[in-house]
Amino acid sequence: MKTSEIQITYKNQIPLSERFQITSSHSADEYFKEIWDEDLELRESFYVLFLDQKNRVKGYTLISKGGISWTVVDIRIIFAIALKSLSTGILIGHNHPSSDTKPSTSDKNLTKKIKDAGDLVDINLLDHIIITPEGRYFSFADEGLL
Numbered sequence: 001m002k003t004s005e006i007q008i009t010y011k012n013q014i015p016l017s018e019r020f021q022i023t024s025s026h027s028a029d030e031y032f033k034e035i036w037d038e039d040l041e042l043r044e045s046f047y048v049l050f051l052d053q054k055n056r057v058k059g060y061t062l063i064s065k066g067g068i069s070w071t072v073v074d075i076r077i078i079f080a081i082a083l084k085s086l087s088t089g090i091l092i093g094h095n096h097p098s099s100d101t102k103p104s105t106s107d108k109n110l111t112k113k114i115k116d117a118g119d120l121v122d123i124n125l126l127d128h129i130i131i132t133p134e135g136r137y138f139s140f141a142d143e144g145l146l
Contacts, residue, residue, distance in 0.1 A: 025139035041133035
């Protein structure tokens with residue numbers, strides 16, 4: 001019987017002592033702004049940070065890049081990467097090109113779905129950060145929405 005081999009790899013190339021540690025929504029916002037591409041004010045994108053037990057960033061990935069006012073997020077991809085990288089926590093972030101930091105109903109529903117999925121596999125959703133081109137951000141954790 002012929003079958004294809006599936007490989008998804010995670011290779012740590014940064015020593016623990018040099019990994020960025022998420023300590024607050026402000027530090028998460030800083031990290032997201034460092035990795036975000038030039039489309040911050042043009043179209044929505046969705047990133048995930050994968051964390052170890054001390055909330056140090058193991059790595060990140062761009063999950064999706066969408067249009068002016070929304071982007072599609074497949075939760076299965078987030079958790080496939082989180083499980084393969086043996087992450088114990090994740091932090092999600094997306095941008096609002098409109099500069100409005102207020103989360104939409106869709107943002108709230110997606111956050112709940114990701115949190116619930118993480119609870120099933122013991123991967124903690126630490127926060128969902130919405131960033132804007134003007135440098136402001138919204139934290140679901142800070143606002144008690146997690």
